[in-house]
Amino acid sequence: MHDIHILKNIFKYLQEQEDQACRKLKKVHFSISEFGNFNQEHFLEHYRHAVRATRFQGLEIAVKTIPFGPELEITGLEFAGQTSKEE
Numbered sequence: 566m567h568d569i570h571i572l573k574n575i576f577k578y579l580q581e582q583e584d585q586a587c588r589k590l591k592k593v594h595f596s597i598s599e600f601g602n603f604n605q606e607h608f609l610e611h612y613r614h615a616v617r618a619t620r621f622q623g624l625e626i627a628v629k630t631i632p633f634g635p636e637l638e639i640t641g642l643e644f645a646g647q648t649s650k651e652e
């Protein structure tokens with residue numbers, strides 16, 4: 566399926582970020598372009614399905630729709646015991 570590959574990469578990336586920080590992720594912020602292949606619902610549908618097979622089931626996510634920009638981007642990571650660090 567078209568999006569599965571992207572989600573695999575996302576979880577791989579999140580795993581790497583946790584390993585580097587030696588902390589557990591609490592929340593991830595995504596942005597999705599209004600004019601890309603995804604819309605928010607579509608993304609969330611795939612995300613919720615894919616996350617079940619990972620250790621990130623308890624992770625909070627926030628998705629923001631942007632008028633232009635990259636199709637899908639991780640814009641912020643919050644680790645447990647850390648205050649918000651969003652760009």
Ligand SMILES: [Zn+2]
Pocket residue numbers: 567568607611
């Ligand atoms: Zn799809």
